[in-house]
Amino acid sequence: MNKLIYLLIVCLAFFNCTGQEPTSFSDAALNDTFIDLQGEEVTFKDILQAHKGQTIVIDIWASWCGDCIKGMPKLKALQKEFPDAAYLFLSLDKNEDAWKRGIKKYNVQGEHYFMKSGWKGPFGEFVDLDWIPRYMVVDAKGNIKLFKAVKADDENLKQNL
Numbered sequence: 001m002n003k004l005i006y007l008l009i010v011c012l013a014f015f016n017c018t019g020q021e022p023t024s025f026s027d028a029a030l031n032d033t034f035i036d037l038q039g040e041e042v043t044f045k046d047i048l049q050a051h052k053g054q055t056i057v058i059d060i061w062a063s064w065c066g067d068c069i070k071g072m073p074k075l076k077a078l079q080k081e082f083p084d085a086a087y088l089f090l091s092l093d094k095n096e097d098a099w100k101r102g103i104k105k106y107n108v109q110g111e112h113y114f115m116k117s118g119w120k121g122p123f124g125e126f127v128d129l130d131w132i133p134r135y136m137v138v139d140a141k142g143n144i145k146l147f148k149a150v151k152a153d154d155e156n157l158k159q160n161l
Helices: 002-015 046-048 066-081 095-106 122-128 155-159
Strands: 033-036 041-043 056-061 086-089 113-115 134-138 145-147
Touching: 033 046, 041 046, 056 066, 066 155, 086 095, 095 113, 145 155
Parallel strands: 056 086, 086 113
Antiparallel strands: 033 041, 033 113, 056 134, 134 145
C-alpha cells in the first residue's frame, strides 16, 4: 500500500499523470520577451494579441537544425493549404544574425521572432521544449488547440486548422 501511494505521489509530482496538455499559456510564457525583425522587444502576449481572432501556427525552429530545414517544404505546403492562418516562427538560433540569415536562406514566409530567453526561458519551459522543430496551433480565441507536433505533416496539425 505504501508503495502504491509513493508511486502515485511521484507520478503526480513529476509526470503530470492527467495526460492533459495545457489549453492556455501560463503568465510566465505570455510575459516572455522576444525580438522582432526590427530589433524591438515584444512579449509573447502582444504577439498573440496582434492575431486575435485568427488561427495561429507556431513553428519553433533554428537555421542550424537539420530536421527544421527538412520540414520546411512540408510547412510551406501547409501554408498553401491553410493560407488564412497566421504563421509565427520562433527562432532558437545562436544569435540574431544567424536567425536573419536563416530566414533569407530558406525563404521562410511568416512572422518572425527571436527567442531571446532560449530553450530554458519561460516560454521554452512552459512548452516543455525538448526538440525542434516544434509546432503548435492556437485557435481564434487564443486557446492552445495543438500543444505538440514535431513534424509539419503531422495529421493533428491539419485537423486543428
